[in-house]
Amino acid sequence: MLFTLTYILYGIATSAYLTFFISQEKKIRSTARCLLFGAGVLHTVTIVGRYIEQGHTPLTTHHDTVSFFAWSMTWAFLSFRWRYQVKNFGTFVSLLIMVLLTVGAMSSTRVIELPPALQSNWLPIHASIALLADGFLAMGFCSGVMYLLQERELKKKRFGLFYTRLPSLDSLDNLNHHCLTVGFPLLTLGIITGSFWAKQAWGSYWHWDPKETWSLITWFLYAAMLHQRFIAGWRGRRGAILSIIGFIAVLFTLWGVTFLLPGEHSYVN
Amino acid sequence: MSIDSILVLGVNHKTAPVEVREQLAFTDDPESPFRNMKTIPGCTEFCFLSTCNRVEVIFASSNQEETIRGIKNFLFAGSNVSEKEIDNFIYLHKGSEAINHLYRVASSLDSMVVGEPQILGQLKDAYRDSSQRDCTGVVLNRLLHKAFSVAKRVRTETNIGGSAVSISYAAVELARKIFGNLKGKRVLLVGAGEMAELAAEHLINQGISEVIVANRTLERAIKLAKRFNGKAVGLAELHEQMEIVDIMVSSTGASDLILHQKDVKPIMRQRKNRPLFLIDIAVPRDLDPKINDLDNIYLYDVDDLSHVVEANKSEREQEAARAQRIVEEETLKFLQWIEEMQLTPTITALRRKANTIAQAELAKTLGNFDFSSKEKKSIEKMAGSIINKLLHDPILFLKNTHSSEDKSEKLDVTRKIFALNENSEKDS
Numbered sequence: 200m201l202f203t204l205t206y207i208l209y210g211i212a213t214s215a216y217l218t219f220f221i222s223q224e225k226k227i228r229s230t231a232r233c234l235l236f237g238a239g240v241l242h243t244v245t246i247v248g249r250y251i252e253q254g255h256t257p258l259t260t261h262h263d264t265v266s267f268f269a270w271s272m273t274w275a276f277l278s279f280r281w282r283y284q285v286k287n288f289g290t291f292v293s294l295l296i297m298v299l300l301t302v303g304a305m306s307s308t309r310v311i312e313l314p315p316a317l318q319s320n321w322l323p324i325h326a327s328i329a330l331l332a333d334g335f336l337a338m339g340f341c342s343g344v345m346y347l348l349q350e351r352e353l354k355k356k357r358f359g360l361f362y363t364r365l366p367s368l369d370s371l372d373n374l375n376h377h378c379l380t381v382g383f384p385l386l387t388l389g390i391i392t393g394s395f396w397a398k399q400a401w402g403s404y405w406h407w408d409p410k411e412t413w414s415l416i417t418w419f420l421y422a423a424m425l426h427q428r429f430i431a432g433w434r435g436r437r438g439a440i441l442s443i444i445g446f447i448a449v450l451f452t453l454w455g456v457t458f459l460l461p462g463e464h465s466y467v468n
Numbered sequence: 469m470s471i472d473s474i475l476v477l478g479v480n481h482k483t484a485p486v487e488v489r490e491q492l493a494f495t496d497d498p499e500s501p502f503r504n505m506k507t508i509p510g511c512t513e514f515c516f517l518s519t520c521n522r523v524e525v526i527f528a529s530s531n532q533e534e535t536i537r538g539i540k541n542f543l544f545a546g547s548n549v550s551e552k553e554i555d556n557f558i559y560l561h562k563g564s565e566a567i568n569h570l571y572r573v574a575s576s577l578d579s580m581v582v583g584e585p586q587i588l589g590q591l592k593d594a595y596r597d598s599s600q601r602d603c604t605g606v607v608l609n610r611l612l613h614k615a616f617s618v619a620k621r622v623r624t625e626t627n628i629g630g631s632a633v634s635i636s637y638a639a640v641e642l643a644r645k646i647f648g649n650l651k652g653k654r655v656l657l658v659g660a661g662e663m664a665e666l667a668a669e670h671l672i673n674q675g676i677s678e679v680i681v682a683n684r685t686l687e688r689a690i691k692l693a694k695r696f697n698g699k700a701v702g703l704a705e706l707h708e709q710m711e712i713v714d715i716m717v718s719s720t721g722a723s724d725l726i727l728h729q730k731d732v733k734p735i736m737r738q739r740k741n742r743p744l745f746l747i748d749i750a751v752p753r754d755l756d757p758k759i760n761d762l763d764n765i766y767l768y769d770v771d772d773l774s775h776v777v778e779a780n781k782s783e784r785e786q787e788a789a790r791a792q793r794i795v796e797e798e799t800l801k802f803l804q805w806i807e808e809m810q811l812t813p814t815i816t817a818l819r820r821k822a823n824t825i826a827q828a829e830l831a832k833t834l835g836n837f838d839f840s841s842k843e844k845k846s847i848e849k850m851a852g853s854i855i856n857k858l859l860h861d862p863i864l865f866l867k868n869t870h871s872s873e874d875k876s877e878k879l880d881v882t883r884k885i886f887a888l889n890e891n892s893e894k895d896s
Contacts (some may be wrong), residue, residue: 349645353642353645353646353766354760354766356768356772356775356776358776358779362645366648367644367645367646367647367648368645368646368647368648368743369646369647369648369649369743370648431740431741432739432740432741432742433741434740434741434742434764435741435743435763435764436763436764437741437763
């Protein structure tokens with residue numbers, strides 16, 4: 200019930216952002232912001248509700264995981280907005296949040312009992328850090344998409360919908376950089392806490408479960424990306440494409456592994 | 469005050485060539501328009517506007533023909549235009565047309581470059597100068613203030629001043645879409661031509677920190693570099709310089725390409741892919757168009773920039789149509805105000821007439837009888853309420869009109885029925 204309300208509120212906020220994107224009416228933007236903030240608050244309440252319902256951190260079902268992912272993205276965005284503004288970023292971010300929540304809404308909310316081995320304090324720490332990292336990396340993805348759209352119009356010299364509405368390439372590139380520099384350390388921390396949890400549950404820090412393997416692949420991708428950015432100047436277009444590829448790896452780690460490759464992490468049967 | 473007493477007379481870039489306009493500028497003696505026009509018969513209020521594209525007088529007159537003749541004579545007194553030719557160059561707008569024209573001028577719809585922002589400031593200055601010298605009155609004060617707010621409305625509700633309509637400004641706008649802020653960026657001018665100079669000027673206004681000039685002859689490079697406090701280099705150093713600048717404006721007279729795609733590739737590696745904006749304003753072109761295919765390089769030649777300008781211009785035209793609708797709407801509003809100016813005096817005249825009659829009749833009646841003061845008061849009170857009740861409906865009838873035609877007709881009828889016109893004529 201709470202989730203439905205949250206979902207509807209996000210839906211309204213997203214359509215407000217889209218209306219603003221088309222009309223560029225400033226009043227609509229502040230409305231959209233307030234709506235998204237409201238949705239974020241309601242979403243927090245929803246997650247707390249799930250916590251009380253389940254008796255432990257609600258990060259063990261697919262529904263809850265995706266919902267938390269969307270939540271962390273919302274708050275990552277709102278906290279960013281508080282620090283600095285990027286024109287029309289909200290439209291892209293709210294659309295992606297909506298996609299995530301729609302996936303969450305379609306998956307079952309039935310709680311599966313957690314095996315005793317996995318009941319640990321590491322669960323909330325590991326899962327929330329990992330998903331918070333995903334939230335920032337998702338924003339990096341949005342900025343990458345925006346960069347490519349703006350770059351395309353500048354290269355083709357044909358100015359359509361995006362030229363006036365999107366910010367300069369420079370600020371999109373900076374945004375991308377910010378998202379990665381916040382997201383990557385969180386991702387690293389997520390993997391480290393995960394291995395501590397594995398040690399506690401299964402006795403070894405690392406045992407090549409598909410989820411672990413894929414997080415490591417994702418981690419290497421982002422590490423290489425940042426390294427090349429600092430050393431070889433892989434910025435701009437290349438940086439944007441890489442942050443999109445990186446995010447696809449994130450999604451594969453989250454979903455592909457869960458649905459396609461069986462392993463200890465699968466919370467869907 | 470009738471609407472037709474508001475007029476605009478003048479010349480602009482559409483009606484008169486610059487040879488004629490420059491003779492009407494009054495730059496030698498800026499006080500002379502105010503001094504002279506005050507003495508023109510019938511000219512009750514005026515505002516004198518003179519810019520490089522127009523010289524015009526907005527005025528209100530109680531004796532149109534004479535005032536118009538007086539203003540024409542004054543404007544053209546110092547010119548070699550004969551009296552017969554004058555009418556070929558001027559425009560004269562009356563009433564609603566004059567208001568419409570003024571609003572168009574204020575909102576920059578009548579400008580040479582539609583949407584350019586300077587004209588509003590010039591009109592404000594003109595108004596200030598005229599009002600300080602007591603040349604404007606109730607009508608023009610209101611009209612000009614309205615014109616300013618119409619211009620503001622047009623600015624905020626349409627995108628008329630939104631996009632660049634000159635090549636060098638278009639280049640600046642593109643640079644800002646690539647780099648965001650131009651503060652701290654460096655520009656390299658290749659070739660020391662006039663166009664390069666103009667573009668550099670625009671860029672410097674946007675906060676560019678350093679200008680480097682590369683030219684075949686170092687002497688000219690040094691000269692231009694001095695103007696912008698920059699440094700001069702030889703053409704041989706071009707590749708080296710390209711590693712450190714952000715924007716390059718090329719305008720050499722070379723007959724061949726001076727920079728090929730294969731030259732730029734290693735430069736980009738050196739630059740660590742920092743974006744580079746290349747502007748090629750030379751004809752024939754200096755830069756290989758294939759350079760644009762490289763990542764993080766944006767190459768625009770003269771044609772590309774003119775396409776941007778053309779697209780912006782056509783956008784401005786659409787916006788101008790929207791602005792015109794605002795102007796029409798506001799003109800109607802002003803006409804309404806002028807008419808209300810007539811409604812109020814009519815009602816006042818009506819009440820005055822009724823009061824005069826009542827007072828006269830009261831004096832007659834009360835004189836014949838011996839009433840106590842209390843009785844007198846209630847009889848006076850009764851007369852007053854009879855007037856009020858009787859006039860109540862006619863006044864409502866006057867006020868409840870929506871179309872302006874209807875209103876002037878009603879006013880006319882009312883004035884005739886109550887013989888208000890004769891009365892005021894007798895009074896005056």
